[in-house]
Amino acid sequence: MSENGTAHVPVLLDRVLALFAPALDTPDAILVDATLGLGGHADALLAAHPALTLVGLDRDPEALDRSGTRLARHGDRVHLVHAVYDELPDVLTRLGIAARGSLAGVLMDLGVSSMQLDVAARGFAYAHDAPLDMRMDQTASLTAAEVLNTYPPGELVRILREYGEERFAKRIVDRVVRERARAPFTNSGRLVELLYEAVPAASRRTGGHPAKRTFQALRIEVNGELDALRAALPAALDALRVGGRIVVESYQSLEDRLVKQSLAALAKSRTPPGVPVELPGHGPQLKLLTRGAEQADEQETEHNPRAASVRLRAAERILEAA
Known part of the structure; x- marks a missing residue:
């Protein structure tokens, strides 16, 4: 589509x-x-x-x-x-x-x-700062923000590795856990900024946008x-x-x-x-x-x-x- x-x-x-x-x-x-x-x-x-x-x-x-x-x-x-x-x-x-x-x-x-990508408020696209939603069905309850803010660290690492094939899953999740203790995640812009800092520069140059794999993993988890x-x-x-x-x-x-x-x-x-x-x-x-x-x-x-x-x-x- x-x-x-x-x-x-x-x-x-x-x-x-x-x-x-x-x-x-x-x-x-x-x-x-x-x-x-x-x-x-x-x-x-x-x-x-x-x-x-x-x-x-x-x-x-x-x-x-x-x-x-x-x-x-x-x-x-x-x-x-x-x-x-x-x-x-x-x-x-x-x-x-x-x-x-x-x-x-x-x-x-x-x-x-x-x-879904074109409606910024749905939160699928990392190019726009938007609520961390990612629900394909807006009548469902689980959002990407809830996943980031409530899942145990080990489960987050598994999701990023399995669903996003993210090599730096542990490094990303360590930062997510520190940041969510300071304030819950609500919008994609803050997460994208964190991913830029967590993914090494060499990987950013050759592996595409540093948010791509994490956003894919969160979307797959939210929508099963x-x-x-x-x-x-x-x-x-x-x-x-x-x-x-x-x-x-x-x-x-x-x-x-x-x-x-x-x-x-x-x-x-x-x-x-x-x-x-x-x-x-x-x-x-x-x-x-x-x-x-x-x-x-x-x-x-x-x-x-x-x-x-x-x-x-x-x-x-x-x-x-x-």
Whole structure:
């Protein structure tokens, strides 16, 4: 999900349309956009497939309001739900759709949307001094400020190392603990200043903005992103019918690794090694549609900077879920 000024620019839109096309040209096709955002991908898919029914999920009520306006022209082919993608089975059940083997497609465009980044008050962007919020769902309670001010030091170190892959996690947390004893953290500007002081100058010159990894780690913790993705991927794959396709766009290595592992596990035969023939029902359940992770080309990246970090993976279900 991306935005350029006020115009929503879906990442790798042409590639997404091409990957889904063979699966969606049937009268009963249902696609779940599990991270609806501003609805750019969804709008294009609905326009390309006039019989398609779309179920759009998003945890951000503001995103649902804005995408609802955008998608209104498609009428009753659109069903929008305020939910996180790991709630997919429950959402399908409530809509009267089977949670296994029923979907023609699932799209996941992961991470924080540009709409959220562009609203300074949401606290996602380290370029602006703003409240340390970082909630994708404003109805949730946990904020980045609460994480910084209340989590034990050891837990903060773990979060920065695991979710931000931050080499200087211990050094940063030592300073955070000292500073929060003096006064609680409320705004991002104070945290960014601390990170500039804590991250060595040599790393600042070669490793990007010193706040990038810490902000990513806090955002993932606040929104439970990786835990939700771990639960959502198996549910999404189970929901695909034979011939159904999944397309996932990731923007950081932790997400992409989970996607790669989930798809690869079902793309392998489950026939025990040494058995000379494929056992019935033990063949691969998925066919990988991409060789590794696909990236945006230079032209798209220039037009839409957020596309620079995208990693797209896709697969087709070729055998019913076990």
